[in-house]
Amino acid sequence: MKTAIQTLTLGALLGVAGWVQAQAPDPLQIRSWAASCANCHGTDGRAQPGMASLAGASKDDMVKKMLDFKAGRRPATIMHQLAKGYSDDQIEAIAAYFAAQKN
16 A cells, blocks of 8 residues: 555656646746857847857747757857757747847
């Protein structure tokens, strides 16, 4: 009986954990992820001359480029390494954040 209760409890906890992960990330968390791009792409994606600005860029284009970096289909000096640190959902959220910024 004790094993059955433990199994049910574990199943419930795993189900809740999956549900929590499936929820949309907090906007402050997305902004925090996007902040890691500031060194090269500027605060809120407004880069200095010579670097690519992300603010106001197409979300779909950014997602495609990031997924290409992540998969090694697009050559890079560092972006391929950085892109591997994000899930596809995180990449979507970060791209949406930058697309919503004014240039």
